Amino acid sequence: SQTIHQWPATLVQPVGSPLSLECTVEGTSNPNLYWYRQAAGRGLQLLFYSVGIGQISSEVPQNLSASRPQDRQFILSSKKLLLSDSGFYLCAWAGDEETQYFGPGTRLLVL
Amino acid sequence: SQQGEEDPQALSIQEGENATMNCSYKTSINNLQWYRQNSGRGLVHLILIRSNEREKHSGRLRVTLDTSKKSSSLLITASRAADTASYFCATDLSYGQNFVFGPGTRLSVLP
Numbered sequence: 001s002q003t004i005h006q007w008p009a010t011l012v013q014p015v016g017s018p019l020s021l022e023c024t025v026e027g028t029s030n031p032n033l034y035w036y037r038q039a040a041g042r043g044l045q046l047l048f049y050s051v052g053i054g055q056i057s058s059e060v061p062q063n064l065s066a067s068r069p070q071d072r073q074f075i076l077s078s079k080k081l082l083l084s085d086s087g088f089y090l091c092a093w094a095g096d097e098e099t100q101y102f103g104p105g106t107r108l109l110v111l
Numbered sequence: 112s113q114q115g116e117e118d119p120q121a122l123s124i125q126e127g128e129n130a131t132m133n134c135s136y137k138t139s140i141n142n143l144q145w146y147r148q149n150s151g152r153g154l155v156h157l158i159l160i161r162s163n164e165r166e167k168h169s170g171r172l173r174v175t176l177d178t179s180k181k182s183s184s185l186l187i188t189a190s191r192a193a194d195t196a197s198y199f200c201a202t203d204l205s206y207g208q209n210f211v212f213g214p215g216t217r218l219s220v221l222p
Contacts, residue, residue, distance in 0.1 A: 034210070043199060043214040044154075090153055098142060098203055100210060102153035 002027035006091050006103035013110055019064075019078040021106050023091030026072065031093040033074040034100065035066055038088040050074060086110045117200055117216040125221050130187040132216040134200030135180075141203045143176055145185050148197045148215070157185075157198075190220045 003026045013019060025031055032051050036044040046059045048066035056066050063082060067075045074091060091103040118133045134143070142161045146154040160167045160176045160183065167174045173186040187194055197215040204211065 036212075041217075044212040046210060046212075049209075088151075092154075097159075099144065099156045099159055100146075100154070100201070101156065102146075104153050105151075107151070 002093075002101065004091060004093055004101060004103040006089075006106050008106060009104065010107045011109070013081050013108065015083055015110055016080050019076070019081050019085070019108070021076040021089055021091075021108075023074040023076075023103055024072055025074075025093045028072070028093065028095055030071060031095055033068060034092040034094070035074065035076050036090045036092065038090060038105075040088075044090065048076070081110045083110050117198070117213045119216060120214070121217045121219070123219040123221065124190055126190060126192055128190055130190050130194070130218055130220070132185045132198055132218070134183045134185070134213055136183075136200075136202045136211075137181065138202075138204065140178075143174075143183050144201045144203065144210075145172075145174060145183075146199045146201060146212075148199065150196075154199065187218075190218075192220050192222045194218060195220045 005024050007022055034049045035047040037047055038044050048056055048058055050056050050068045053068050053071055064078050086109050089106045092100040094100045116135050124130050140162055142159055144159045145157045147157055148154045158169045158172055158174050160174050162178055165176055171188045176183045197217050199212050199215045201210045201212045
């Protein structure tokens with residue numbers, strides 16, 4: 001069966017520090033991968049999606065970037081965090097059936 | 112306003128009652144999906160309805176889709192305390208490459 005992992009589960013970072021969040025998927029090949037951000041009590045904002053290795057589409061211009069170095073690995077990065085980057089970050093994958101399967105999320109607090 | 116918007120924003124009912132949530136969207140869609148999120152967790156897929164379908168059932172869930180009105184509804188029958196969660200509709204604009212989530216409905220089922 002397929003599983004999706006995200007780490008870390010929580011992260012507290014100072015403003016201006018770098019960020020690296022990792023997402024890996026097991027049990028499937030060539031998935032579509034997604035990064036979302038969710039503000040407290042709000043819906044999800046699609047940040048990036050990827051249909052293959054090295055292929056990244058950005059939905060919202062910002063100081064975040066994403067990379068897909070391997071088929072089942074998706075990384076969200078920033079060189080310098082802003083206060084507004086705080087939120088709940090969710091990784092998801094989708095296969096042919098178009099349903100998205102979400103990871104447990106990373107709660108990021110930028111101070 | 113957003114592509115997908117749920118209504119109401121919050122709903123509080125007694126155990127055993129039915130809960131109805133609505134979702135409106137603006138553009139043509141490939142399919143519409145409903146997801147559930149327990150507090151601080153990832154989203155879980157509930158049901159997918161395609162643009163050529165009008166109604167779909169899954170256990171205690173009933174989803175309708177009216178493409179002429181660009182709206183969908185999610186009905187949870189005989190609600191339980193464990194149904195307490197946030198419910199999101201998501202519209203798939205481009206065959207799995209562009210999902211848009213609404214802000215969600217927070218459902219509280221009181222025992």
